[in-house]
Amino acid sequence: MDHLCASTGHGALVARPRAVVGSAGQVGPSSSIGGTPTDHGARVGSVYEGNEADELEVRIGERFELLRSFASAAATLDDDGDVAVAVAPDHPFLITGPDLMVGRRGRLVAAFLPTAPEQAVPGRVLDRVAISRLALPPATVTVLLDDGPATVRRRHFDAVLPFAAIDDFAGFCASESRSTDVVDAEVRQQVGDRYSAIADGTRDSVGPYLQREKSGEVDGSAPRVPIRERDAGPGPSAASRSSADSQGPRGATRLTSQPAWRPLVRRAVLRCVREDFELERGAPTIRGAGLLVHVLSLDQVDTRGRDPFKPFRSAAFAGLLLPSWLESDGAL
Amino acid sequence: MRNVSSRTRALLVLVNGSPLAEEPEIHAIRKEIKDISDAGLAGHRRRTLLQAFHTARTLDTSLVVFIRSKGLGPKPRSLRESLQRLGTRQRRDVAALNPGHRDAYVNQIVHPRNDLMHNAGATLSQDEANKLLVRMEACLVEVLRL
Numbered sequence: 001m002d003h004l005c006a007s008t009g010h011g012a013l014v015a016r017p018r019a020v021v022g023s024a025g026q027v028g029p030s031s032s033i034g035g036t037p038t039d040h041g042a043r044v045g046s047v048y049e050g051n052e053a054d055e056l057e058v059r060i061g062e063r064f065e066l067l068r069s070f071a072s073a074a075a076t077l078d079d080d081g082d083v084a085v086a087v088a089p090d091h092p093f094l095i096t097g098p099d100l101m102v103g104r105r106g107r108l109v110a111a112f113l114p115t116a117p118e119q120a121v122p123g124r125v126l127d128r129v130a131i132s133r134l135a136l137p138p139a140t141v142t143v144l145l146d147d148g149p150a151t152v153r154r155r156h157f158d159a160v161l162p163f164a165a166i167d168d169f170a171g172f173c174a175s176e177s178r179s180t181d182v183v184d185a186e187v188r189q190q191v192g193d194r195y196s197a198i199a200d201g202t203r204d205s206v207g208p209y210l211q212r213e214k215s216g217e218v219d220g221s222a223p224r225v226p227i228r229e230r231d232a233g234p235g236p237s238a239a240s241r242s243s244a245d246s247q248g249p250r251g252a253t254r255l256t257s258q259p260a261w262r263p264l265v266r267r268a269v270l271r272c273v274r275e276d277f278e279l280e281r282g283a284p285t286i287r288g289a290g291l292l293v294h295v296l297s298l299d300q301v302d303t304r305g306r307d308p309f310k311p312f313r314s315a316a317f318a319g320l321l322l323p324s325w326l327e328s329d330g331a332l
Numbered sequence: 333m334r335n336v337s338s339r340t341r342a343l344l345v346l347v348n349g350s351p352l353a354e355e356p357e358i359h360a361i362r363k364e365i366k367d368i369s370d371a372g373l374a375g376h377r378r379r380t381l382l383q384a385f386h387t388a389r390t391l392d393t394s395l396v397v398f399i400r401s402k403g404l405g406p407k408p409r410s411l412r413e414s415l416q417r418l419g420t421r422q423r424r425d426v427a428a429l430n431p432g433h434r435d436a437y438v439n440q441i442v443h444p445r446n447d448l449m450h451n452a453g454a455t456l457s458q459d460e461a462n463k464l465l466v467r468m469e470a471c472l473v474e475v476l477r478l
Contacts, residue, residue, distance in 0.1 A: 082353070084345040084362075090338035091346075092470040101345045108349025137350050137476050188427040188477060196430030307339065307466045 064088075066163060067100050067113060070145065073170040074102045074109075083173075092307065093135040093195075095314035096128055096266045099145075102173045109173050110136060111143040112157075123153050127270040130277045130284040131318055134191050138183045142282055143172065156282040181283040191317070194291045198316035261298050265311050268296045269318040276319055294320045340369050343469060347394060350476045351401040357393055364390040380461035381448070387468045388445050394472055402426050402478075412442050418475055427478045440467045 064087070071085045083104045091097050098110035110132055118125040129142060144157040154160045158179050159172050272294045277284040296315070315322050344365050352358055364386045371382030388411075395414040396407060404422050408414040419434030421427070429437070444464050448454050456464065 082348065084341065084348040086338065086341040086345045088338070089342035089345060091342050092339070092466065092473050101342070101349070103345035103348030103350070103353070106349065106351055106353035108346065135473075135477055137346070140349070185423075185425050185427045189421070192427055192433070192474070192478070193430045196433035196436075200432055200436070306337075306462050308462075309466070313470065 063113065066145075067111075069166055070111065070169050071100055071102075073166045074100075074104075074173045077104060077170060077174050090307075091135060092310060093314050093317040094132060095262070095269055095311060097132045097135065098128075098142075104173060105176075107176070107178065108137055108140045109143060110140050111145055111169070113145040114148075119148060126153055126156055126279055127273045129156060129282070130279055131269065131273045133183050133282070133284055134188065134277075135317060138185070138188060139179050141177075141179045143169065145169075156279050158282070179282070181281050183283050184285070187284060187286055190286065190291055191319075194293065194319055195317045198293060198319070198321050199313065262311065264298070265296070265315055265320070265322070268294070268320055269315055272318045272320050291319060295323065296320055297323050337369060337372070339466075339469060340365060343390075343472065346473060346476055350398075352394055352397050352476075355397045355401055357397050361390055361393055361397070364393070376458070377455055380456045380458065384445065384448055384456065384461060384464055387465050388449070391441075391468045391472050395475060398475055398478075410442075411445070412438055415442070415471075418478065429474065429478070433474075437467070437471050440464075441471060 067087045071087050075083060075085045077083045083102065085103075086101050088099060089097065089101045099113045100111040102109040102111075112125055112129060112132075114125040118128070125144070133140060133142070141158045142156070143159045143161060144154060145161055145163065147162045158177075158181075161169055161172070275294075276287060276291055278287055279285070312322055344362065347353065347358070347361055347365065352361060367386040368383055368390070371379055371386055373379075374382055392411050392414070395411065395418065399405065399408060399414060399417055402423065404417055404426065408417055415429065415434050415437050419429040419431050441464065444456075444460070445468075448456060448464075
């Protein structure tokens with residue numbers, strides 16, 4: 001893998017997002033950036049000055065501004081309409097994915113800016129990377145935007161850039177280097193087959209996955225952490241939910257009366273990814289003997305908007321069956 | 333490129349970052365995707381027709397070019413044939429659409445698209461149009477990850 005680490009070591013970094021944002025005035029006429037702020041968290045960013053960690057709180061708007069700065073820099077590469085940039089891209093299969101994507105001349109760059117919860121747990125951002133790599137073209141190049149100290153997770157990215165390295169990001173997007181860590185076709189096939197089974201939404205299609213576990217063909221006996229309300233993030237009070245009253249086929253806890261379903265689905269998707277995949281130098285591989293189907297039961301899933309079934313589709317892609325899907329009209 | 337929906341922008345980034353970008357048809361594909369957004373300015377009836385039209389052409393051409401760039405056989409003559417081709421695993425380094433899902437795409441995309449395009453006076457409600465559009469988008473995105 002061709003690693004590009006623009007960091008000079010965290011002891012030398014003095015990167016204040018406000019100052020970085022201010023340097024984005026070099027935007028060409030074709031560099032309008034779309035998208036909306038991600039809702040991954042209200043705070044992001046640990047900024048280091050000298051050897052002393054000085055955590056800086058960055059609100060959602062500032063996070064978005066930071067992403068826009070990187071996006072604007074990439075958009076300046078546009079010389080013949082051959083660069084397209086999206087902040088918080090609306091991917092049909094990803095309820096949570098890259099924060100920024102740049103497509104240019106057959107090379108797709110997906111950039112990740114860890115949220116505060118992702119920064120709190122080393123490696124947590126890799127769950128988002130894994131599901132993104134499964135949904136994006138197999139040779140997608142990944143970039144970590146991070147001002148934190150070097151950790152083991154960096155080996156999973158093609159490049160690691162601090163907040164101040166906006167020009168380096170543009171240069172990286174302009175390069176022709178390709179990721180050598182292509183997601184294996186067999187992994188892609190298995191993920192696609194499982195998605196198809198769940199999207200079909202019938203007992204016949206999902207049954208074989210459940211049967212494999214019962215028969216011991218794959219190991220479903222490993223202790224699993226149930227998906228509980230603490231995984232739902234900000235949402236309704238605990239009183240609005242029932243307690244865990246039954247277990248799904250793979251230990252997913254059944255929840256009811258959950259109006260804040262979107263963060264719950266997002267967290268559940270990432271939990272499923274964590275259980276099913278591990279990264280080998282940035283490319284997801286399947287843990288254990290095979291993929292299973294997870295179940296998360298929600299009473300209420302509101303289906304509004306232009307793509308009302310995206311929650312079901314993105315959950316299915318991650319191996320998560322939402323039974324309320326079975327009551328809809330099969331529009332995945 | 334302002335006033336482009338986040339979904340349309342994501343499609344544009346994905347095709348630009350895919351093997352399609354190295355084929356001569358990429359300019360036409362990009363133009364079709366931009367026209368999907370422009371169609372949003374028209375009145376309801378024309379908007380749904382135009383969006384379906386441009387999205388269908390984007391999908392048709394993209395699948396044909398993908399099949400050629402991956403060496404998956406001769407040029408398909410229809411969207412149904414493209415989907416059939418992509419539903420058969422031909423190369424170890426290229427995954428295939430699951431056959432069940434391929435058939436679902438045929439039923440959910442090819443049939444309603446043909447009904448819309450080949451029948452005078454045919455139109456779609458906003459709900460029907462949305463379903464058709466997002467299925468075509470999902471199909472394109474799923475193919476690009478194969």
